[in-house]
Amino acid sequence: DGGITQSPKYLFRKEGQNVTLSCEQNLNHDAMYWYRQDPGQGLRLIYYSQIVNDFQKGDIAEGYSVSREKKESFPLTVTSAQKNPTAFYLCASRRQGNSPLHFGNGTRLTVT
Amino acid sequence: AQTVTQSQPEMSVQEAETVTLSCTYDTSESDYYLFWYKQPPSRQMILVIRQEAYKQQNATENRFSVNFQKAAKSFSLKISDSQLGDAAMYFCAYRVPYGGSQGNLIFGKGTKLSVKP
Numbered sequence: 001d002g003g004i005t006q007s008p009k010y011l012f013r014k015e016g017q018n019v020t021l022s023c024e025q026n027l028n029h030d031a032m033y034w035y036r037q038d039p040g041q042g043l044r045l046i047y048y049s050q051i052v053n054d055f056q057k058g059d060i061a062e063g064y065s066v067s068r069e070k071k072e073s074f075p076l077t078v079t080s081a082q083k084n085p086t087a088f089y090l091c092a093s094r095r096q097g098n099s100p101l102h103f104g105n106g107t108r109l110t111v112t
Numbered sequence: 113a114q115t116v117t118q119s120q121p122e123m124s125v126q127e128a129e130t131v132t133l134s135c136t137y138d139t140s141e142s143d144y145y146l147f148w149y150k151q152p153p154s155r156q157m158i159l160v161i162r163q164e165a166y167k168q169q170n171a172t173e174n175r176f177s178v179n180f181q182k183a184a185k186s187f188s189l190k191i192s193d194s195q196l197g198d199a200a201m202y203f204c205a206y207r208v209p210y211g212g213s214q215g216n217l218i219f220g221k222g223t224k225l226s227v228k229p
Contacts (some may be wrong), residue, residue, distance in 0.1 A: 031215055040121075042203060042221040050215070058216070090157065094215065098164075100147060101217055103157035 002027045006091050006104035013085075013111050021076045021107045023091035032074035033092040033101065036060060043090065049074055050096075078109065085111045114139045116206050118220035125194045126228050132179075133189045133223045135204030142166075145207040146180070146187045147217070152200040160202070163187065191225075199227045 004025045013019045023032065031050050035043040045058030049068040063082025068074055074093075078085045091104040115138045125131035137146070148160040163171045163180050170178050175195075179188045191198055204220040 033216070035219075040221060043217075043219040045216060045218075048216060088155065092157075096215075098145065100159050100162060101157075106155050 004091055004093055004102055004104035006089075006107050009105065009107060011107055011109045013109070015111055016080045017111075018080060019078050019085075019109065019111075021078065021089055021091075021109065023074045023076065023104060024072055025074075025091075025093045025102075025104075026072060027093060027102060028071070028095075029093035029102070030071070030096045031094050032068065034058075034064075034066065034074070034076045035090045035092065037088040037090060037106075046076065046089075078111075085109060114141075114206055114208065114218050116204055116218050116220040118202075118204055118223050120223045121221070122224045122226070124226045124228060125191070125198075127194055127196060129194055130190060130192045131194055131225065133191075133202050133204075133225065135187045135189070135220055137185050137187065137204070137206045137218075139185070139206065141209050144209045146178075147205040147207065148176070148178070148187075148189045149203045149205060149219075150198075150200045151203065151222075152197075157203075161189070194227050196227050196229060199225055201225075 007022045033048045034046040044060050047066040049055035065077045090106045092101040094101045117136045144165045146163045150158045150160050161173045175192045177190045201222045203222045205217040208216045
C-alpha cells in the first residue's frame with residue numbers, strides 16, 4: 001500500500017542535541033511538507049519542497065533544516081537552535097496540480 | 113496575508129444529531145481550494161471534504177457537507193447523524209493558489225468535537 005511513513009513515532013532527546021525526523025513516501029508525489037502542531041495552535045508550516053534538490057522556508061523555519069536528495073525522502077533536522085522543539089511533527093506530500101495533501105502519522109518529539 | 117479562523121475551540125453534539133463547525137478565511141484571490149481535515153485521537157490527519165472556490169455548488173461527502181459562502185468568506189462544515197467515531201479535532205484549511213508558495217495549506221487552529229452517546 002502506498003503512503004507516508006514517519007519514524008519514529010516517539011522521540012526523546014536531551015536539550016542541545018540535534019535530532020533528525022524521518023519522512024518517506026512511496027506515492028510518487030512531487031511536493032513534500034513539514035508541519036509542527038502545538039496545542040491550540042493548529043498546524044504551522046516549517047519547510048516545504050516542490051521538487052528534488054529544492055526546498056523553501058515556511059512560516060516557522062528558524063532552528064530547523066531539511067534536505068531533499070531523493071523524491072521519496074524529506075528528513076527534518078531539529079537543531080539545538082530551536083528554542084522550543086517539543087511538539088508533534090507531521091509530514092505531508094501531494095502530487096502537483098489540485099490534489100489534496102496526504103499526511104503521515106506524525107512524530108512526537110520531547111526534548112528535556 | 114491569508115488567514116483561517118475557527119472561532120469555536122470546542123463543540124459538543126448528541127449522537128445522531130447534526131452539528132455545524134464554523135470557519136472563515138481571508139484572501140484576495142478569486143480561485144482557490146478549501147478543505148476540512150479530521151484528526152482523531154490517533155492524530156492521523158484525514159481529509160473530510162474539499163471545495164473549489166469557482167464551484168457554486170456546495171461539496172458533499174456522505175454525512176458531511178459544507179456551506180460555502182464565497183462573498184462572506186465562510187466555509188462551515190455540517191455533520192449529519194453524528195456518530196461516536198466523529199469525535200475528533202477538525203481543521204479548516206485554505207490552499208494558496210498562486211505564487212512561490214502555491215499548494216501550501218494554511219490551517220485554522222481547530223475545533224474539538226465531542227459526541228455524546
